[in-house]
Amino acid sequence: MDDNKNIYINSWEVGEIWEHINLGKYLKQDFAGMLAYSLQLDKLKELKINIKESKIYKDKLTSRDIINVKFNWGKPKNKMQLALINNYFNNKKSAEIDNIKSEIEIQKEDCLKSCKNIKQENVVRNYFRIRLQVELRNIRFINNKLNEKYIKKYNYNNSAEKLREELYINGFSIIYKDLISTGKKDDKGKSIKEEKETTIDYVVLGRSSSKSRNGLVLFVNKKKYKDIKRFMRMGIHFENRTDIDFPSLLTYESLCGSASEGIVIIDPNSIFIVSDVKSVFTNPTNVIKKDDSGKLISEYDENYMMENDLFDGEGLGDISVFQDAGREDKGMMLLRQHMFKDCLFNCNLQQFLKDNCPKDIKYEDWKLEDMFGNRMFAKDIKIITTPNSLKCLKFKDVYKGNKKAGTIIVQMFNKWKKEVNKTDNKFFIVKSEHESKRGFNDKGILNQASYQILNSLGLNFKEMQQLSKFEVNYIKKLKNNTDTYIEYLKENANEMNSNLMLADLIKHNNKVLDTKIVRDKRKDDIESYINHVKRGKIRVNADYCTITQNGKELLYHSIGKLPLNTNGTLNYDAWKNEMILKEGECYSTLWDFNKEYVCTRNPHTSQSNFLILKNVYSKFVKDYFNFTNNIIYTTAINNPINRVLSGQDVDSDNLLMFNVELMKNKVLELKDYVVCENGVEKEPLNYTVCNRDMAIIDNKLAKSTRNIGTVVNLGQLYMSTYNEEKSKEEAEQDKDKLKELLQGIEIATILSEIAIDQAKKTYDIDFEEQIKYLSKCKYLDSKKPLFFQDISDSNTISKKDDYGEYIHIRPYKTGMDYLYNILNSIDRKPRGGKAVDIVDLLDSKINETKAHLKQKNGIIKNVEEINKKRSAIESYYSKRLRENKRLDKKEENKEKYTKINEVVAEGMHIIRKYKIKPETVKSIIIDVFENTIECKCKLELLNALYKANKEVFLSTFKEEKTN
Incomplete structure (x- = not known):
């Protein structure tokens, strides 16, 4: 086993853990979190944490002895969670009713066998009918009472803050269910497995160093806790002390968990x-x-x-x-x-x-x-x-x-x-x-700016046109230049998209660019890139x-x-x-x-x-x-x-x-x-080194971290309003307005610094109150700048009224809105001419009638299954981000991609077992694209065939290039 590998761990919401503890809800093990190679991981391995090797990914190691807990559940999810509890008890009630009906029916049939006449049979049937009614009343009564109890309990403990406190202080247990081989086989020779339960008790370990500001927390198997905590604190006894800087200790003790690329002695x-x-x-x-x-x-x-x-x-x-x-x-x-x-x-x-x-x-x-x-x-x-x-x-x-x-x-x-x-x-x-990987021009290396940088320069429209000229020209090349698009595909290729397949296929036969499926993909890629640049990501x-x-x-x-x-x-x-x-x-x-x-x-x-x-x-x-x-x-x-x-x-x-x-x-x-x-004073150090105070500190950190985006965007609203006033002739400018707006920008600057610093320093300040003060400025418009559509978390910011007018935004005379309009004016129409049928690009020498039917059906079925699971994962995380603004987008996307990668790998593991021939590949493409076989994920299907055997896939198409 490679000692330098990362370990994948389970990552759950605190609300999911609460459901498991209180409702017995099953926790799916997806190992979407990661414990990076570090000094801390070295020690955990020395302490012999239980590590297993993935059956699909031979180089992927997993462990249940450490888990990552996210504290994002809160009051916004009340209705959904209460519905979940109701559904749980309704399902539980239905299951118990079915069981008791079955049990009483069996007992009744046994008794009827011993009856000697119809009269005795009627007595038996009447007895079991009354007994069933009594049993059903008891089940309904008990479950309704339990339902009420848990809803009350949930309402009391529904905030992430309270749940954090509870779990930090008391820890919790998770019951894992595994299918274990009995060593026996059934009549068909298959191994017989039985369910085995394993309970692990967890206690809070600390923040992951790379996520110290995000407040994501590691919990460890209680059996390993004392040794690893002692190691993190260098064997020094800090417990229950009141004379040290506890927030700093929490940050510094987690340094040994920093993700590492290598070591030096x-x-x-x-x-x-x-x-x-x-x-x-x-x-x-x-x-x-x-x-x-x-x-x-x-x-x-x-x-x-x-x-x-x-x-x-x-x-x-x-x-x-x-x-x-x-x-x-x-x-x-x-x-x-x-x-x-x-x-x-x-x-x-x-x-x-x-x-x-x-x-x-x-x-x-x-x-x-x-x-x-x-x-x-x-x-x-x-x-x-x-x-x-x-x-x-x-x-x-x-x-x-x-x-x-x-x-x-x-x-x-x-x-x-x-x-x-x-x-x-x-x-x-x-x-x-x-160095940057974003390319070069004739003046040298390129990297991208940000919306905060661009919006504070005080650019007018012509200046923004000049600054964004490279990106506008690049977007036009993406649309019209084959080599530029191929380079884009290669630079943005990963295991989860079809970019590498398309790049190789276009080089093999560039007529594929004029197929509908590639035209649509190219159009989506260009739109995605424009949306990226709209966030101020222009290369200079x-x-x-x-x-x-x-x-x-x-x-x-x-x-x-x-x-x-x-x-x-x-x-x-x-x-x-x-x-x-x-x-x-x-x-x-x-x-x-x-x-x-x-x-x-x-x-x-x-x-x-x-x-x-x-x-x-x-x-x-x-x-x-x-x-x-x-x-x-x-x-x-x-x-x-x-x-x-x-x-x-x-x-x-x-x-x-x-x-x-x-x-x-x-x-x-x-x-x-x-x-x-x-000049804000630091908060007096009145913490005791204990888990209760650790929860207080981490709740405060999580709260300030959630406010970073709000403060930054509020600062940008001040900046945009300031720029708009400055765009006027000097004699027309309101000096008092400019002064107050500039002070708001300065306050937002320091507030964002404080929020970022909270992982190791705490300040005597109430963030929500300061945000309220800033938001009440009389010079701020209720309508936000256009570019807020791409930086705001609001789901309704782009909403329009019945006349097609924006309700919550308007154009500002500010740099970022100028960029927004410049990018919106770019022609997005696809390449002209009639679309080419992809079937016409297949090699006519290959006889598709010799296709392997079983392979064909198996491949299509597995691709659709991959796509179905992938869509479910994307939908789940999209909904989470839409419904809960507390979530860290970067961490959510990291988990999402880990899960999608696992799904794709599992599916491709099966597909790669087939020894695919060109005849089968051609037959699949013809049937799917001529709609003989229904398949909604055509691009994903082509990519799966490419991944299964690149050479066979490409050889199915004619090798042809046009100018």
Whole structure:
């Protein structure tokens, strides 16, 4: 068994679990969730969790010892769930009635056999008739009472919040039913199986690290809980303590569960820890804070004292570490270990140390002192990082180690190294940087923007036409150019669609493009792509770059040559002449040097989130760092970059670096917009480390996460209204209106940051109340912009009245609505000419009358079964997303695709068993497309034949190409 594989686990709604516990409803095991390869999974395997291999997917491993629980059921589903309960008891009642009728009938017949005359028979029949009436009355009475009881219970516990609390505190049990072979066979030689029940008791383990903000929670077999929880907390006793930051602990303990791409072995004794350093300076800032009434306001401060962490979450790793990981061609690796999260940048660290060794000391003898007072040989240092990456140091007061080892922080550091040693010094690589896969044009690489970025640029219609020109031309090529469409199909191919089949078939015989089935598919693909672009996903010359900052300062800090003030902050005056970058500068090989570029980071919410950076060459960076095009080196010294980029740090945050002259000119017009700062106080830490308080924290997190979309869209409504007012002649603009709208944008900016940050920090704020305050602005129109049709979760936003007019939307004079109209004006009509019959494209030399009839019927039946199951899955998830706005779309789609993939794989497993011949393939295509055999899933059928045997499928068609 491969130790580096992911494990698939069951993923259920908390409401489904409630039904199982209280109503005995069967829980279908679909293993749609996933426990990614990680340090945590390594430990669970060591603890011998029960892992099984899939019969269909030989490389797919599953386990029931861990499950994922989603907390999305709430009051919106009351009617549906109450109906479900009623149906359950009605079905239960019917089943019991049938059983008692059958039982009494058998007893009656037995008694009638012993009767000697008709009189005795009548007495027997009358007795059993009365008995049946009594039994039926009892069944109906008991079931009605139970029904009432459970409906009351459901009404009391119907919220996800209450169910979370109940399950976190008490845990729960799930009864699994499996068919197990008895070892016996029936008359036909088939194995006889019997149902066996297995009960597993589950307790809450914690958040999955990759889903910490989404609030998806792992529950584990109670038998494994103590060992795995102790492991996650490094064997430190935190239970029932009231003196620690519990929200942060919940986040940091889950770091060992981060999904990983691979591992690298690093001796923790080769890691050199230096203190974190801040740059403190004054900067004009809009501070968002609460007024006396609790309402958020934006307050301008000309001399706001801003603090930037210079090395927040980054580390420098010698190139030998990257070589050991097989990633010497990468500029960074995001690493995880016990309560450790570090973005390690590729550095010629040993070379720097050798170049700066004091002349009177041999390099082999040179020792450096870390922040703990430990002295290390310079030659042994492979990594330099700071306490911001080593999260366990935040809990140094909790651990009681060997006092002789030094201060409490030294004891904690030694404890961490010991725990790392126990894992064979394996550090897990979460990711490295990579370049865009969205293509190139004559100016270079392409990546896509977002609706937030486009809408905050203040573009007019002509400017949006210019910016979207590439996409408009591409959409026209999708319609008219065969090679472009084939490339599109290949780039968007996956196991669940027919793209690869169509791409190969078009290359084999491009006349297939003029068949109705392919014309319809192409039309749908173009419409789908237009809808994608309508969300602001226009491609321009840009790419994502992982941010590193002040690497030179970190290197000099490690050798004790970075001047610090007595409070540990940077002494700017003593260092400024040594700086390789000034404010407004960067180093990147993505674009040419000595030019200016627009940069921004997601989440992008306002005009003040744009940067213009001049790309300057640095010999120091070139000599000591091994960066790719997708790394950008910046400085946070006396520079508000961290705040401009929405509170960025350097633990793998990235920005979009645009090489677009139009965007640069527009951002230059926005230079007077002032950066925002979060001035909201953090919530007092009054939590106890226990499951009850964990439920309170996670409920609060789930609540704020659900509000992210609402806040972002509200910010976009403010932005669109602001842009519309700004589009007027200056003399006609309402200055008070603009001021209030801009303050609303600034407040929405900070609110969205707080919501995103809630996984590890809690703030003294009521989100719903703040959203209400923002929504009451007198300048906001009840009708939303046109582009809200593609970003809003509302099911009714596109509704029209009896006259065909939109009820809830109208066109705004704002960038995104201009894009919406530009895309809607594109001609979608399909290629002209009469459609070609696909049957006419089949090879006439193949004799379809020699088809294998049994194979033919079996293939069609299995394809229809696949399609039926697939449609049911898609319908189920579509309904869920439509009815419950609390759901995380990304997670829902991930589960949906996992289930569809399983269905397709099961069906194809059967189809591939057939040794299909061209005669059978041709016969199937003729019968289905000439409607001799009814089949509603023709495209899926062609794809199944292609997957079953690509060469045989293609050979069924004539090889032909036309211009």
